[in-house]
Amino acid sequence: MAWSRSGRTLPLVSYLARAGWRALDASAQPGDITHRQLLVLTLLKERGDLAQQDITHVFGLDASNVVGLLNELEELGLVLRRRDHTDRRRHIVELTSGGALVLDSTFARLASIEDELLFSLSMQERETLHRLLLQIVTSR
Amino acid sequence: MAWSRSGRTLPLVSYLARAGWRALDASAQPGDITHRQLLVLTLLKERGDLAQQDITHVFGLDASNVVGLLNELEELGLVLRRRDHTDRRRHIVELTSGGALVLDSTFARLASIEDELLFSLSMQERETLHRLLLQIVTSR
């Protein structure tokens, strides 16, 4: 594949993301979570308990979609919704211990997919890539 | 946002890709192409004429979806389908001059979105990011 240097990074990012979650969902066994569910669990693990609105904002998704995603995860027992006592309109979403467990095993799956996807990069280059991406994401 | 160092790069990539194309489609005026159409045009520009099957393979999309995408682009006059004379089952897809023009103006839109998205990175870091991503994508 020869995208060459178009000067445009975003199509490359988009392509890599697509390849990644396609590989993840393709490697899923019955009962495994989807890449969308993984994204939510990852966020909860990294940020701690969140209101649904926060999740909505971070993913740039409509609130109604987040409702559906959380319904799935709650039925699986991976997250919990509880009322915020200081503002009873809000639901605080937290990761359950079961959710943390599933997250870890999914990360194991993800690690091997990353290995395949990033095989052409040295370990140092992978760290650089991770650092740069983290810097972008945390700056927003 | 604090994804922190989970050691997992793919969720970051996924997040950035989503933010990028959302911004692109949000900045679209009536008549502008979508991010999916952009991806196809970019591929044709980088790789030259391709059979539909090649496009299908590169994007990891089902062939039936590529048909629809190309129908859109052909109606807009941005690509052309012609029979391969050596194998009349194949359609060779090529970028038209109009398509190249639209591609350029879309890249201009994309450039300003990239600037916003990558503002926390130095120019050298952006080049590094682009180089690493290119290396991954070209190695597949």
Add this chain to the structure above:
DNA sequence: TATTGTTATACTCTATAACTATA
């Protein structure tokens, strides 16, 4: 009045299966 979350609904994106025309 404004905001959080929900439901109902429609539109976009993607995959599967059956078909055609070539090979």
Add this chain to the structure above:
DNA sequence: TATAGTTATAGAGTATAACAATA
């Protein structure tokens, strides 16, 4: 018989609008 592309269709993914509960 196998392959490139197409059509029809169903299933995810996503957005919009109207609503209930709370602020």
